[in-house]
Amino acid sequence: PISRDGVVAGDFVMLLGYPGITWRSLLAEEMRERRERFFVRREEIFGEWIEILQKASAGDPAGSIAVAANVKSILNRHKNAQGQIAGLDRGQIVQKQLAADNAVAAWARQHREHAGALDARAGLRALLAEREQSWERDFLLNLIPMGVESVAGGIPPLPKSLYFGATLAHNAIEQTLADEARAEGFRTADQQKLRDRLRREQQNYYGPADQQLFAALVRRALALPKDQRIAAVDRHFGKLSQDRIEARIAELYEQSALLDADIREQMLTESKDALRARGDALLDFAIDWNQDLRALREREHQWASRSAIHRPIWRRAVRAQAGKPIAPDANGSLRISFAHIKGYVPRDGIRYTPFTTLSGALEKHTGKDPFDLPAAVRTAARTPGKRWLQEDLNDLPINFLADGDTSGGNSGSPVVNAMGELVGINFDRVWENVAGDFGFNPALSRNISVDIRYLLWLLDRVEHADELLRELGVEREL
Numbered sequence: 001p002i003s004r005d006g007v008v009a010g011d012f013v014m015l016l017g018y019p020g021i022t023w024r025s026l027l028a029e030e031m032r033e034r035r036e037r038f039f040v041r042r043e044e045i046f047g048e049w050i051e052i053l054q055k056a057s058a059g060d061p062a063g064s065i066a067v068a069a070n071v072k073s074i075l076n077r078h079k080n081a082q083g084q085i086a087g088l089d090r091g092q093i094v095q096k097q098l099a100a101d102n103a104v105a106a107w108a109r110q111h112r113e114h115a116g117a118l119d120a121r122a123g124l125r126a127l128l129a130e131r132e133q134s135w136e137r138d139f140l141l142n143l144i145p146m147g148v149e150s151v152a153g154g155i156p157p158l159p160k161s162l163y164f165g166a167t168l169a170h171n172a173i174e175q176t177l178a179d180e181a182r183a184e185g186f187r188t189a190d191q192q193k194l195r196d197r198l199r200r201e202q203q204n205y206y207g208p209a210d211q212q213l214f215a216a217l218v219r220r221a222l223a224l225p226k227d228q229r230i231a232a233v234d235r236h237f238g239k240l241s242q243d244r245i246e247a248r249i250a251e252l253y254e255q256s257a258l259l260d261a262d263i264r265e266q267m268l269t270e271s272k273d274a275l276r277a278r279g280d281a282l283l284d285f286a287i288d289w290n291q292d293l294r295a296l297r298e299r300e301h302q303w304a305s306r307s308a309i310h311r312p313i314w315r316r317a318v319r320a321q322a323g324k325p326i327a328p329d330a331n332g333s334l335r336i337s338f339a340h341i342k343g344y345v346p347r348d349g350i351r352y353t354p355f356t357t358l359s360g361a362l363e364k365h366t367g368k369d370p371f372d373l374p375a376a377v378r379t380a381a382r383t384p385g386k387r388w389l390q391e392d393l394n395d396l397p398i399n400f401l402a403d404g405d406t407s408g409g410n411s412g413s414p415v416v417n418a419m420g421e422l423v424g425i426n427f428d429r430v431w432e433n434v435a436g437d438f439g440f441n442p443a444l445s446r447n448i449s450v451d452i453r454y455l456l457w458l459l460d461r462v463e464h465a466d467e468l469l470r471e472l473g474v475e476r477e478l
Contacts, residue, residue, distance in 0.1 A: 006397065006452065007341050007423050011341045024329055025328070039085050046078035052213055107321040111320070114317040119313075140220060148194055160204070164259070198264060205259070212246075215246050231292055327405075339405075340403055344430070354400055385461060398450065399449060399450055401446045411427050433447075460476045464476075
């Protein structure tokens, strides 16, 4: 059911959704790795990608359309990385986590039944130190997903050529296994989905930009320390001078059949030997890259197995020392977050109220992005009616804030009141709460939802969608 009355400040609401991933169970040292390496490198590389995609497609309408979806996606992730860094620093989250970890360790020393937590903490630290030995290399390898999988965080696969080739190579190897032994996404039942994914990525392929992205990746790989080299890159580009790299990549693209969607789909049925026999140098590089990536996947599996032994032991001590239940990290499963409608004060002299309004949107309108309010909305706002207005605001609410505990994956989550009626749709977190993935902060953890009354007003007064309103069980304002 849909609420006709909406919500006011202080009202109880619930968010129902599938948050993707949080990092609250990490040790302080692991959080520091996220802050000092992972998000820093993401900010750096995604910034480079955005610049390449935009500059390479400038002046070419078809190119701009091809890269638009990827640019939008990467911009979002680039902003997220910046927000994570700022939030971790502002909240001193790593330092606070270290103090909390030390308190748990001190407590465990005094409780024999949790003495194993000390070894578990040491084991997790040792595992982190081992992973850091090849961190930069592994980060670059993981920029290229295989098949229908995605880079962590939904990053689009770039460069497309390498994604196409590595996927073909991985598929060829998986097809030599019994169907039930193949990796997820490469079983017989997955083949149509795999073909569709490759076709879909082809729509976002723009050659000039892809070649520049390829060159940027190769240069980064060639700059890795000697003990973190990527064998495929050294084999194919290691003997080239810096000024020869782009020319060689252009040759690879020009001579390759890998970028033809129809031929590539035929390649999905071929063995690894048959792919090699094509004599396609770009495809050969991708096959070699995939070999390095498969080796990394095996190491990651071993690391995950060791972590799965140590972390539960440590977390049991964390829960016992806290003396209360602790919510597990998000993992894409259904979660319900209880919240109240409330604003917040992010810093001295700044206060954000719980609601934004139609009057505020009109006041901000400049006619230019991002404050370009459609003419139909501005026209309807002259006579907004009374039905969807909020009495204490004497205005139409557009968005509202709540102190829900949300993460990536909660975009589109329904927000319901205590009666289970839909009052809004969640779409984002406030900037100060991007680092909420590392811990819930009651003062700053706010999610932003569009108010259902604004959506109903749009259907009623702007779109005049009478039939749709009736289908929703809502009558239009007369």
